[in-house]
Amino acid sequence: xxxxxxxxxxxxxxxxxxxxxxxxxxxxxxxxxxxxxxxxxxxxxxxxxxxxxxxxxxxxxxxxxxxxxxxxxxxxxxxxxxxxxxxxxxxxxxxxxxxxxxxxxxxxxxxxxxxxxxxxxxxxxxxxxxxxxxxxxxxxxxxxxxxxxxxxxxxxxxxxxxxxxxxxxxxxxxxxxxxxxxxxxxxxxxxxxxxxxxxxxxxxxxxxxxxxxxxxxxxxxxxxxxxxxxxxxxxxxxxxxxxxxxxxxxxxxxxxxxxxxxxxxxxxxxxxxxxxxxxxxxxxx
Amino acid sequence: xxxxxxxxxxxxxxxxxxxxxxxxxxxxxxxxxxxxxxxxxxxxxxxxxxxxxxxxxxxxxxxxxxxxxxxxxxxxxxxxxxxxxxxxxxxxxxxxxxxxxxxxxxxxxxxxxxxxxxxxxxxxxxxxxxxxxxxxxxxxxxxxxxxxxxxxxxxxxxxx
Numbered sequence: 154x155x156x157x158x159x160x161x162x163x164x165x166x167x168x169x170x171x172x173x174x175x176x177x178x179x180x181x182x183x184x185x186x187x188x189x190x191x192x193x194x195x196x197x198x199x200x201x202x203x204x205x206x207x208x209x210x211x212x213x214x215x216x217x218x219x220x221x222x223x224x225x226x227x228x229x230x231x232x233x234x235x236x237x238x239x240x241x242x243x244x245x246x247x248x249x250x251x252x253x254x255x256x257x258x259x260x261x262x263x264x265x266x267x268x269x270x271x272x273x274x275x276x277x278x279x280x281x282x283x284x285x286x287x288x289x290x291x292x293x294x295x296x297x298x299x300x301x302x303x304x305x306x307x308x309x310x311x312x313x314x315x316x317x318x319x320x321x322x323x324x325x326x327x328x329x330x331x332x333x334x335x336x337x338x339x340x341x342x343x344x345x346x347x348x349x350x351x352x353x354x355x356x357x358x359x360x361x362x363x364x365x366x367x368x369x370x371x372x373x374x375x376x377x378x379x380x381x382x383x384x385x386x387x388x389x390x391x392x393x394x395x396x397x398x399x400x401x402x403x404x405x406x407x408x409x410x411x412x413x414x415x416x417x418x419x420x421x422x423x424x425x426x427x428x429x430x431x432x433x434x435x436x437x438x
Numbered sequence: 439x440x441x442x443x444x445x446x447x448x449x450x451x452x453x454x455x456x457x458x459x460x461x462x463x464x465x466x467x468x469x470x471x472x473x474x475x476x477x478x479x480x481x482x483x484x485x486x487x488x489x490x491x492x493x494x495x496x497x498x499x500x501x502x503x504x505x506x507x508x509x510x511x512x513x514x515x516x517x518x519x520x521x522x523x524x525x526x527x528x529x530x531x532x533x534x535x536x537x538x539x540x541x542x543x544x545x546x547x548x549x550x551x552x553x554x555x556x557x558x559x560x561x562x563x564x565x566x567x568x569x570x571x572x573x574x575x576x577x578x579x580x581x582x583x584x585x586x587x588x589x590x591x592x593x594x595x596x597x598x
């Protein structure tokens with residue numbers, strides 16, 4: 154088997170996206186979802202149920218009394234929070250495995266994913282972008298999922314990749330492509346297809362290092378994810394062995410005439426939001 | 439030995455020789471380590487942005503996020519533990535940039551420029567630094583002897 158065939162086989166071998174979460178997200182995307190239907194879907198998975206109750210009863214919400222039924226929790230959290238909780242729980246598990254190829258510290262991929270999701274939401278809100286918040290959150294959270302599959306391949310050929318980065322000034326992702334035949338972004342896109350995510354999310358993941366390549370109707374979302382990724386990498390949220398060796402995609406900043414000070418203010422708002430999110434998610438900042 | 443993490447937009451000071459202060463993953467952020475060998479007092483600041491004038495109100499709650507507020511705060515907190523400005527050994531790391539990340543993106547450069555300005559105004563000398571590039575750094579400060587070391591992914595640990 155050639156190296157590229159091996160990588161494709163590894164994509165095929167990825168476990169499916171948790172079905173309970175997939176079904177619940179689908180139900181939640183209905184304009185008028187039924188709480189009872191949602192409870193029926195969720196109660197099958199004990200871990201998911203426990204997580205929902207745990208969040209509801211966490212200090213963050215400071216409820217006067219304990220919520221003990223799933224139905225009550227679903228009503229209390231509402232669609233947005235519930236969706237984010239379900240996605241975060243599922244994606245956290247996907248990223249949570251040894252990642253020799255990319256990570257320097259444990260849980261780095263997850264921290265980076267979470268930071269990018271928070272950054273994406275902050276940018277969307279403050280730059281007043283006409284994008285669905287769920288799409289932003291989901292694509293940003295999953296943008297590096299290809300690294301889960303490519304990790305071992307990168308680890309095996311690391312010296313070659315590093316040489317291209319250091320000696321030829323390649324971005325890490327460009328070096329992956331040259332050495333392995335694929336980069337983590339396109340592999341992530343293939344995983345998203347396999348998991349049945351909608352085309353805009355597939356595009357945002359596939360082209361988060363080359364937003365200009367995304368189809369026109371998916372361009373804004375992809376540019377946003379690319380920018381959010383740039384900024385979290387820059388600040389240092391879960392930057393792995395690839396460090397800051399990625400190209401800056403500032404097109405969106407130019408288009409929207411975001412100046413130095415505006416960007417600094419956005420980073421300030423991001424940092425405050427991130428501190429809160431880490432608190433809820435139990436992640437170290 | 440206790441490893442004390444200094445997160446983004448945070449600082450820690452210590453006079454406990456058991457402590458090692460550490461800031462992980464410095465990208466465009468700057469890690470500033472200061473140490474008085476006579477008093478055995480050291481501090482580490484991990485700031486993210488150059489100037490608090492962008493949002494004074496939020497800066498009140500998060501002074502360590504900014505160079506102009508965090509740097510004086512770090513020094514003053516060390517003085518409270520008996521450190522003396524004239525004995526301070528100062529090391530700086532971080533200020534990286536993404537590739538082709540000029541203009542608005544190059545916050546690392548602005549973070550470092552403000553630090554230099556504050557230091558030249560206050561006559562503070564830098565004893566060691568590692569700035570810029572496109573990689574991220576982890577900075578350690580050992581309170582027992584003031585040793586600072588820098589860890590760069592896949593490149594190992596060097597003394598600063």
